[in-house]
Amino acid sequence: MANMVNITINGKAISVEEGKTIIQAAKENNIYIPSLCYLEGIHQYGGCRMCMVEVEGARTLMASCMVKVKEGMVIHTNSARARHARKVMCELILSNHPQDCLSCPRSGSCELQDLAKTLGITEARFKGEKSVDILDITPAITRDTSKCVLCRRCVSVCNMIQHVGVLNPQNRGFKTVIGPAMDLSMKDVDCSYCGQCVTVCPVNALQETDAIQPVWKAINDPNKRVVVQVAPAVRVGIGQEFGLPVGKATTGKLATALKELLFDDIFDTNFAADLTIMEEGTEFLTRAKAALTGGNAVLPMITSCSPGWIKFVEHTFPEELDHLSTCKSPHMMEGALIKSYYAEKLGIDPKDIFVVSVMPCTAKKFEITRPEMVNNGVPNVDAVLTVRELARMIREAGIDFANLPESDFDAPMGLSSGAADIFGVTGGVMEAALRTVYELVTGRELPFDKLHVAPIVGLEQIKVAELTFENVLPAYKFLEGFTAKVAVTSGLEGARKLMEQVAKGEGGYHFIEVMGCPGGCIAGGGQPRMTDKKVKELRMAGIYEEDEGKKLRKSHENKDIQALYSQYLLEPLGHKSHELLHTTYTKRGEFNEYLHTEQAE
Amino acid sequence: MSEETKKAPVREVYDEAEEERQKMAAIAEVIDTYKDQPGSLIKVLHAAQNIYGYLPLSLQKVIAEGMNMPLSMISGVVSFYAFFSTTPKADNTIKVCMGTACYVRGGQKIMDRLQEILGIKPGELTEDRKFSIEVTRCLGACGLAPVIMINDDVHQQVNPDKLEKLLAKY
Ligand code: SF4
Ligand code: SF4
Ligand code: SF4
Ligand code: FES
Ligand code: FES
Numbered sequence: 182m183a184n185m186v187n188i189t190i191n192g193k194a195i196s197v198e199e200g201k202t203i204i205q206a207a208k209e210n211n212i213y214i215p216s217l218c219y220l221e222g223i224h225q226y227g228g229c230r231m232c233m234v235e236v237e238g239a240r241t242l243m244a245s246c247m248v249k250v251k252e253g254m255v256i257h258t259n260s261a262r263a264r265h266a267r268k269v270m271c272e273l274i275l276s277n278h279p280q281d282c283l284s285c286p287r288s289g290s291c292e293l294q295d296l297a298k299t300l301g302i303t304e305a306r307f308k309g310e311k312s313v314d315i316l317d318i319t320p321a322i323t324r325d326t327s328k329c330v331l332c333r334r335c336v337s338v339c340n341m342i343q344h345v346g347v348l349n350p351q352n353r354g355f356k357t358v359i360g361p362a363m364d365l366s367m368k369d370v371d372c373s374y375c376g377q378c379v380t381v382c383p384v385n386a387l388q389e390t391d392a393i394q395p396v397w398k399a400i401n402d403p404n405k406r407v408v409v410q411v412a413p414a415v416r417v418g419i420g421q422e423f424g425l426p427v428g429k430a431t432t433g434k435l436a437t438a439l440k441e442l443l444f445d446d447i448f449d450t451n452f453a454a455d456l457t458i459m460e461e462g463t464e465f466l467t468r469a470k471a472a473l474t475g476g477n478a479v480l481p482m483i484t485s486c487s488p489g490w491i492k493f494v495e496h497t498f499p500e501e502l503d504h505l506s507t508c509k510s511p512h513m514m515e516g517a518l519i520k521s522y523y524a525e526k527l528g529i530d531p532k533d534i535f536v537v538s539v540m541p542c543t544a545k546k547f548e549i550t551r552p553e554m555v556n557n558g559v560p561n562v563d564a565v566l567t568v569r570e571l572a573r574m575i576r577e578a579g580i581d582f583a584n585l586p587e588s589d590f591d592a593p594m595g596l597s598s599g600a601a602d603i604f605g606v607t608g609g610v611m612e613a614a615l616r617t618v619y620e621l622v623t624g625r626e627l628p629f630d631k632l633h634v635a636p637i638v639g640l641e642q643i644k645v646a647e648l649t650f651e652n653v654l655p656a657y658k659f660l661e662g663f664t665a666k667v668a669v670t671s672g673l674e675g676a677r678k679l680m681e682q683v684a685k686g687e688g689g690y691h692f693i694e695v696m697g698c699p700g701g702c703i704a705g706g707g708q709p710r711m712t713d714k715k716v717k718e719l720r721m722a723g724i725y726e727e728d729e730g731k732k733l734r735k736s737h738e739n740k741d742i743q744a745l746y747s748q749y750l751l752e753p754l755g756h757k758s759h760e761l762l763h764t765t766y767t768k769r770g771e772f773n774e775y776l777h778t779e780q781a782e
Numbered sequence: 783m784s785e786e787t788k789k790a791p792v793r794e795v796y797d798e799a800e801e802e803r804q805k806m807a808a809i810a811e812v813i814d815t816y817k818d819q820p821g822s823l824i825k826v827l828h829a830a831q832n833i834y835g836y837l838p839l840s841l842q843k844v845i846a847e848g849m850n851m852p853l854s855m856i857s858g859v860v861s862f863y864a865f866f867s868t869t870p871k872a873d874n875t876i877k878v879c880m881g882t883a884c885y886v887r888g889g890q891k892i893m894d895r896l897q898e899i900l901g902i903k904p905g906e907l908t909e910d911r912k913f914s915i916e917v918t919r920c921l922g923a924c925g926l927a928p929v930i931m932i933n934d935d936v937h938q939q940v941n942p943d944k945l946e947k948l949l950a951k952y
Contacts (some may be wrong), residue, residue, distance in 0.1 A: 326787065351854070351858050363857050
């Protein structure tokens with residue numbers, strides 16, 4: 182049992198664990214203290230002073246997010262003095278803020294706006310000079326420093342959690358901006374576009390780069406066939422935007438909402454996740470066979486479905502790109518097939534098809550601009566919407582999401598197995614791959630309770646498991662007795678740790694799954710912002726519930742995938758697959774020194 | 783063509799490259815000494831600026847790599863402290879007072895004449911890096927306006943026609 186401390190907040194006697202801050206103690210006891218820069222478990226900086234409270238015996242007001250409780254402390258969160266001080270702090274921030282809420286995408290979900298409302302600010306008393314105003318638009322993220330409140334949450338996330346270090350305070354005093362070195366654009370540095378900074382920004386200073394306008398335009402164009410697909414993790418994210426229980430899958434409502442938005446075909450990226458397993462599983466077996474039979478093969482093979490991770494590794498470990506699976510990410514595969522396989526079925530020119538991917542991700546907005554993501558002269562995917570953007574469109578269209586009836590995705594790219602659902606959570610791609618690979622090789626089901634590979638389930642940073650193949654089918658003789666060592670990580674700090682091992686030839690891994698965001702796509706840069714730590718756990722539970730609720734649990738049993746192979750692709754890693762479903766990578770380097778210099782200026 | 787004229791320009795280029803190499807080697811040594819000492823970045827930046835004269839982006843990248851720190855963190859520190867500079871510093875900095883008194887008594891004329899003589903604008907430096915011009919607010923010597931400062935020397939009641947002579951002293 183932890184030591185308990187007795188304190189009084191607003192006259193209420195409270196006993197809390199030693200080591201907690203005042204704001205934590207208050208929250209646990211349902212006492213609200215305003216705050217702006219503080220973000221539990223991520224950022225504790227004490228910069229905004231919005232959380233000031235009065236502590237008896239102390240001369241000055243105290244920042245409750247910084248000060249730990251002490252035995253006998255008597256705290257007033259609501260005294261006139263504390264309220265006045267907080268209000269003035271907020272007014273000062275507002276005096277250096279554009280205050281154009283009416284035309285701001287954050288309006289309604291903005292922490293500063295909420296704060297001003299809570300603190301009872303009704304007029305702009307202070308008029309101040311406005312500080313530095315930089316608008317930095319990249320394919321994935323838009324940075325508008327005029328809205329920045331200098332809370333530095335993004336700095337903590339980018340440096341301390343992702344360990345990339347793109348964003349840091351530059352200059353000093355009134356000229357301070359949060360950004361890359363020497364006024365460089367985020368597109369000219371080693372930003373992964375993971376968007377973790379976007380998910381913590383309390384205001385509209387960091388936001389996804391808009392795709393809503395081009396999508397509306399395509400929908401309104403009578404000559405376009407507009408096809409939408411949604412990633413696995415979207416179904417456990419979007420409900421929260423409409424007041425539904427956090428983490429609960431709303432797959433059926435989502436499909437209905439997309440129909441009501443007048444998309445022509447409602448497909449599921451899950452379909453391509455199943456396909457990815459077929460391609461990636463085969464690629465792994467091919468590499469393993471080569472390695473075990475004295476041939477040349479680069480192992481460990483590392484998953485490639487997270488474009489934030491891909492950009493990171495291209496910058497940080499440009500010499501190790503041969504480890505990456507050549508599989509495109511699932512939505513790119515699906516896009517490529519929509520504009521070939523499906524276009525042929527419909528008898529439509531691929532140029533008249535507009536593919537929209539709804540993703541929990543900002544990096545995928547950049548991914549679709551990569552020159553290699555083009556087949557037959559048309560891009561695989563035309564626009565990527567984040568979950569937040571889709572929610573905005575649903576609201577704009579006046580759709581009452583919470584009360585929608587359920588419906589299904591469309592054939593032939595809407596059916597999926599539970600293995601596809603778990604792509605949305607760390608450990609999921611590996612588990613899905615093992616479900617299929619183990620069964621292909623041995624003819625038996627993966628020997629784990631409910632098919633969950635327990636050691637790689639959960640939110641820990643690096644997870645490792647071993648799996649031995651015994652009594653294999655004759656075609657896989659080379660694997661008899663082979664123990665595959667797999668590792669799973671999410672978040673770029675863990676990715677860096679594993680890659681340092683891989684670069685040195687250490688670890689002894691054969692197969693590694695990496696997702697760029699800590700926790701995987703359930704916590705992606707395009708998801709509704711997480712109000713507290715529990716959100717991740719709830720979304721993870723939602724994903725596993727989807728998986729377990731399906732009869733179809735393994736990718737290779739998906740009938741529509743089987744049809745795709747028999748009618749069109751013929752075999753995994755075959756000629757057509759290579760052309761449509763696989764890709765190459767680009768050496769970038771920490772300072773983009775491997776790229777051609779024409780972009781650098 | 784004589785041997786001499788053929789070689790001369792080549793040698794000059796060689797020297798410049800050699801000088802750059804020596805500076806970079808010295809900086810690499812500094813980085814090597816400090817890279818495992820926490821909190822030593824400022825020392826490294828100081829030393830690098832002393833060796834190189836200023837801290838351009840290319841040099842900040844070298845330091846970032848050597849110290850194993852993000853570039854944005856290096857540039858954050860460089861831009862925080864006024865004594866670090868990302869542009870080359872002139873040997874002599876001329877500050878022209880544009881405070882009210884100096885302005886009224888011919889500050890602008892001095893500024894115009896300086897720009898004419900040196901061929902640069904405020905904030906720039908001459909090609910030989912000998913002079914740069916800056917504008918400053920009141921220097922507190924209004925009684926003897928117009929005033930300019932060259933490095934630490936205050937020159938009062940400056941006559942624009944005598945500027946050339948004054949500069950020749952530096
Ligand atoms: S960031 Fe928030 S406070 Fe600022 S303009 Fe947008 S909605 Fe308003
Ligand atoms: S997108 Fe990721 S890598 Fe880029 S600045 Fe934000 S947190 Fe850092
Ligand atoms: S960009 Fe956003 S998260 Fe970063 S300091 Fe500014 S307001 Fe805070
Ligand atoms: S929330 Fe406590 S100082 Fe910002
Ligand atoms: S105005 Fe020039 S010294 Fe005061």
